Amino acid sequence: MVRFPHKLLASVVALVATLLPPASAESERRYTNPVSAPAADTFADPAVIRGKDGFWYAFGTGDPLRRGDRVHRLLPITRSADLTRWEYVTDVFTQASRPRWAATGAGLWAPDVRYVDGRYLLYFTVTDTIMNEGGDAAVGVATAPSPIGPWTALDAPVVxxxxxDQGRFWSILDPAMLTDATGRRWLYYGSYYGGLFVVPLSDDGTRMTGSATRIAIGDRYEGAYVVRKNGWYYLFVSSGNCCVGPATGYSVFAGRSRTPTGPFVDRDGISLLSSRVGGTPVLRQNGNRWIGVGHNSVVTDSAGQDWLVYHGIDRSDPYLDEPHGVTMRPMLIDRLDWIDEWPTVRGASTGRQRAPVISGDSFSRDTVSPGWRTPAPAWHxxxxxxxxxxxxxxxxxxTESLPVNAFVELDVIGSAGVSMGGVTVMLDRDAAALVTDAHGIQRTPLPANFRYDTWHSLTVTVRGGVLTAAVTxxxxxxxxxxxxxALPEHLGDDFAIIARGEASVDNVSAERAAQPVRRAEPEPRLGRLDRSASDEFDGELGAGWSWIRGDPAAIVRAGALRWPTQAADLVGANNNAGVLLREPPRGDYVVETRxxxxxxxxSARNFQQAGLIAYANDDDFARLSHVAIWNTRQLEFGRELPHSGRLLYGQQTLTAPAPTTWLRLAHTVDPGSGEHRFRGGSSRDGERWTWGGTWTFPAGSAPRVGLIAHGGNTPAVTASFAYFHVHRG
Known part of the structure; x- marks a missing residue:
């Protein structure tokens, strides 16, 4: 167990007694987002780890923590006994201990925390260094004996x-470390403009040992985080702008690969390196109070349930202090499910939710607790x-029986593990392997660099006659x-810790395994086609259309509306682009076009685009378009709105477009607030649809719907709309 400094011991004991409920109450606990509220008003880019002392620790970007606090923190640390109630502990650095190679005034951002061979590692972005002419970002690493330090920064960046100019342009590096199936360490980093990369690290995780491999194209993703599941490496990435107050559309996507270096592809098989860049949605805003949801880490509770930890923005209260200052991004947590082998979160939650299951014996007393039978002399x-x-x-x-479906976890040093109903699972130093004995021995070799004299975590899942064990x-x-x-047909319900030779064990728990979610959330329903509100573009432009700044180049020909993209735009104050609109029906509806x-x-073709629009006025619209952004081609669901005397524009992104793309806007009215909600969806074949996030308009705003084609005319390109369909709800 990592020991706390003496002055903190009393507060730690009090925190355990106050926050961690009895095991019998675990399934009844509830929480409400944002979980960081007791500790901080804003806590962006959270990285979370369970320390070997049994507590959870979260590390955040160096913003001020509270309203009125003008001091940017040097990577704040918070602590929790249950993942849902946090207290501020300290910062990683002081002004005296911050990296010597960091420039004065440099930001310390986007931390990632790991445990390697008996010590903690923290990777972080430094936005400016003294190593070049200035304005250049790098990735630092610091080490500590415990999550609260003391942290010592290495004398040189790890990246x-x-x-x-490239260094100044590429200003965020968002690092995250991974240990692969062979025990090799990797560091992921990068962001917009430069792209995402992965580089091999030394065994101790502090040095690069090879060249970088690009894993995602520039201009789309940042905030990489990788987990391995079912033989796949899943790359979680964030997309969109992080910090535009109430117009923020940040969201999380995923790709996967059989190797840590890629190529990573999405559910449709499209690479994250493609110009028409892939990505499967994981988390997006759903029309409630939370927007800009992204930059995640992943943790697993004592029932084996995964949780996504991320930041979000309260759209009704988006700034830390005065409007247009620091965007306030508190820490949120929600259940992460795996449906058809892809990660998904049903959306940032509001209201009371079922909390993570957190339990475990941390052996904080001087004797073995009453939950264990009288120990043999070998145990103390x-x-x-x-x-x-x-x-x-x-x-x-x-003294407790093992649940029929169980999730067991413990930390071990040496040769130790668990015995369950006659089946044993242990780390075996002599065999240099993870060894199971279930009416026959099976060995999985551990890496050659595996340290048996430092802590490692062993988890065991027993479900439906199958045992799965993992070492991390x-x-x-x-x-x-x-x-x-496979397990024997008749598995007993006894449970024991098992060890051989000099060994240590801590943080032991055995809980009923979480029930997997198999069914995805329902998609927007497509009602009957309202032909009176639709247009097949099979003759002249149908009745019901009206123009904002009409464009004579837009004509109906050969069964389509053909509209050359204009050298004009709607974003900002110019408002010189044409908009073709019609009045939608009342209530719920879906508009669609091909x-x-x-x-x-x-090639760079900024920012030619065409698609659908929900339009209240020139300064209040949501635009779903196929757009060229530098060398990428994306589906962007952008939002412009006025706020506190300024015009703001932010965007969400969807999955990859194609030369022929189907687009939908699903409109609903919130029954409580009367707000208009528009959710964007897309398809590459007109049959299988992927839905993105939601933008809202105030009650009473009565936005119209229609088409746009603008952003530039060099080279000349014409958007062709095959139809405009309106389906009533």
């Missing part, structure tokens, strides 16, 4: 800055850790040894 508690000292194999039996550094979804096997727009690939 050095890029000199010159010392320094808050359960220790085994006999050369022979022995068991410490629990700190339960962060990156196992370097896994094993799955758009043929070939923007080419790989």
């Amino acid at each position: 050095p800055p890029v000199p010159g 508690v010392k320094g808050g850790v359960l220790r085994h000292s006999s050369p022979d194999t022995s068991r410490l039996r629990s 550094d700190a339960r962060l979804g990156d196992p370097f040894a896994e094993q799955t096997r 758009l043929d727009l070939d923007l080419g690939e790989g």
Whole structure:
């Protein structure tokens, strides 16, 4: 167990007693977002780890923590006993201990925390260094014996800055570390403009040991975070602008690969390196109070349920202090499910939610707790850790029965593990392997660099006659040894800790395994086609259309509305682009079009686009378009709105477009507030649809719907709309 400094011990004991409920109450606990509220008003880019002391620790970007606090923190640290109630502890650095190579005034952003071979590692972005001419970002790393420090920054960056204009242009590096299935360490980093990369690290995680591999194209993603599941490496990435107050559309996507270096592809098989860039939606705003939801980490509770930890923005209260200052991004947490082998969150939650299951015996007393039977002489508690000292194999039996479907976890040093109904699972130093014995022994070799004298985490899931065991550094979804096997037909319900030789055990829990979610959330329903409100573009432009700044180049020909993209735009104060509109029906409806727009690939064509629009006025609209953004081609769901005397524009992104793309806007009216909600959807074949996030308009605003084609006319390109359909709800 990592020991706290003496002055903090009393507060830690009090926190356990106050925050961690009895095990019998675990299934009844509830929480409400934002979970960081007791500790901070804003806590962006959260990275979370369960320390070897049994507490959870979150590390955030260096913004001020509270309203009126003008001091940017040097990477704040918060602590929780249950993942839902947090207290501020300290900052990673002081002015005296911050990296010496960081420029004065540089921001310290986007931390990632890991545990490697007996110490904690923290990776972080430094926005400016003294190593070049200035304005150059780098990735630093610091080490500590415990999550609260003391943290010591290494004398040089682990990813050095890029000199010159490229370094100034590429200002955020958002690092995250991974240990792969062989025990090799990798660091992911990068952001917009430069792209995302992965580089191999030394065994201790502090140095680059090879060249970088690009894993995602520029101009689309940042905030990489990777977990391994079912033999796949899943790359979580964030897209959109993070910090535009009430116009923020940040959201999370995923791709996966069989190797840590990619190529990562989405559910449709489209690479994140493609110019028409792929990405499967994981988390997007759903029309409630939370927008700009992104920059995640992943944790697993004591029932084996994964949770996404991320930041979001309250659209009704988006700034820390005066309007247009620091965008306030508190920390949120929601259940992460795996449906058809892809990660998904049903949306940022409001109201009371079922809390993560958190339990475990951390052996904080001087003797073995009453939950265990009278131990043999080989077992004793010392320094808050359960220790085994006999050369022979022995068991410490629990007084509780093992659930039929169970999730078991513990931290171990040496040769130790668990025995469940006659089946054993343990880390075996002599065999240099993860070893299971279930009417037959099976060994999974551990990496050659595996340290048996430092803590590692062992998890075991028993479900439906199948046992799955995994070994990690700190339960962060990156196992370097896994094993799955069938169980005997009649498995008993006894549970015990097992060890051989000098060994230590801590943070032991055995809970009923979480029930997996198999069904995705329902998609917007497509009602009957309202032909009177639709247009097949099979003759002249149908009745019911009206123009804002009519464009004579837009004509109906050969069964389509053909509209050359204009050298004009709607964003900002110019408002010189044409908009073709019609009045929608009352209530719920879905508008759809098929758009043929070939923007080419790989070249900079900012910002030619065409698509659907929900339009209240020139300064209040939501635009779903196929758009060229530098060398990428994206589906952007952008929103412009006025706020506190300024015009703001932000965007969400959807999955990859194609030269022919189907687009939908699903409109609903919130029954409580009367707000208009528009959710964007897209398809590459007109059959399978992927839905993105939602933008809202105030009650009474009565937005119209229609089409746009603008953003530039060089080279000349024509958008072709095959139809405009309105389906009533």
